[in-house]
Amino acid sequence: MKKLLVTYVLVGILNTIFGYSLFAFFIFLQIHYAAAVLFATVIGVLFNFKTIGGLVFKSHNNALIFRFVAVYVIVYLINVAGLKVFDSYGVDMYLAGFLMLFPATAVSFTLHKCFVFREAS
Numbered sequence: 001m002k003k004l005l006v007t008y009v010l011v012g013i014l015n016t017i018f019g020y021s022l023f024a025f026f027i028f029l030q031i032h033y034a035a036a037v038l039f040a041t042v043i044g045v046l047f048n049f050k051t052i053g054g055l056v057f058k059s060h061n062n063a064l065i066f067r068f069v070a071v072y073v074i075v076y077l078i079n080v081a082g083l084k085v086f087d088s089y090g091v092d093m094y095l096a097g098f099l100m101l102f103p104a105t106a107v108s109f110t111l112h113k114c115f116v117f118r119e120a121s
Helices: 003-027 032-058 062-088 093-097 101-116
Strands: none
Touching: 003 032, 003 093, 003 101, 032 062, 032 093, 062 093, 062 101, 093 101
16 A cells, blocks of 8 residues: 555656646636646546556556546546635635645545556555
8 A cells, every 4th residue: 555655646746747737837828727727637637547547556447537537527626626715815826736736636546546446456
């Protein structure tokens, strides 16, 4: 379990750099934060599916993509809700996006392990 979590975090760092860079790029383009998260999530899903599935859970079962997408829908909703709270307090969206990485990662790992890749973990 510990090795799995460490690998998940390391792969997550790669995925996070990719996804947050997309989010920041869309914010830079002055796209609303909800759309920025949506676009970054949609673009990152396939990349993350392959890295998390293959590198972390050693799964190459492409049929799991639907469960994987369901997890990202949940994480997206959590992200947008958190960003909305931060926005209501006037928190900078770059900082808010960074801070939301922590709860999003915890929820994401739990759902990936227990719902998407449960046979592989």
